[in-house]
Amino acid sequence: QVHLMESGGGLVQPGGSLRLSCVASGSIRSIVLMGWFRQAPGNQRELVASITRGGFRNYTDSVKGRCTISRDDAMSTVYLEMTNLAREDTGVYYCYVRGYVGINNPASDFWGQGTQVTVSS
Numbered sequence: 602q603v604h605l606m607e608s609g610g611g612l613v614q615p616g617g618s619l620r621l622s623c624v625a626s627g628s629i630r631s632i633v634l635m636g637w638f639r640q641a642p643g644n645q646r647e648l649v650a651s652i653t654r655g656g657f658r659n660y661t662d663s664v665k666g667r668c669t670i671s672r673d674d675a676m677s678t679v680y681l682e683m684t685n686l687a688r689e690d691t692g693v694y695y696c697y698v699r700g701y702v703g704i705n706n707p708a709s710d711f712w713g714q715g716t717q718v719t720v721s722s
Contacts, residue, residue: 603627603711605696610716613686617720621681623696623713632700633708635672635679639718641692649694650681663689686720694718 609621625632636651636659650660650670658670669682679698683690696713 603629603698603702605698605711605713607694607696607713607716609681610694610718612719612721614722615687615720617686618682618684619686619718621683621694621696621716621718622678623680623698624678625698625700625711626677628702629698629700629711630702630704632676632698634697634699635676636697637670637679637681638695638697639690639692640695640715641689644692646695651697652679683718686718688720690718691720692718 604627606624613619634651634653637649638646639649640646648661649664650668652658652670652672667685671680693715695715698711699708701708
């Protein structure tokens with residue numbers, strides 16, 4: 602049983618900043634990747650940023666230079682710091698974790714419920 606707890610979403614003015622967090626708990630083991638996806642109304646879900654167990658970071662082009670993804674030492678929590686936010690950043694942000702449940706099982710994907718981020722004046 603895996604649970605992803607997201608927090609930090611809300612309303613922010615253009616040019617403002619937000620910090621999202623996601624805590625992974627339960628039976629998940631050996632997390633190999635944590636990240637954030639987002640989905641705006643009428644659009645497909647897209648990757649925002651991800652970080653591997655080894656610390657490799659990946660960002661979508663639209664947020665490079667404005668977002669920073671990080672994790673704690675235990676790989677149980679992932680953060681997404683967003684600055685200089687624009688209306689185009691509005692959407693539901695989903696925490697994503699790829700890891701193992703059990704010793705002999707293949708890696709599985711897990712998703713949070715999503716947290717709303719609204720950029721508006």
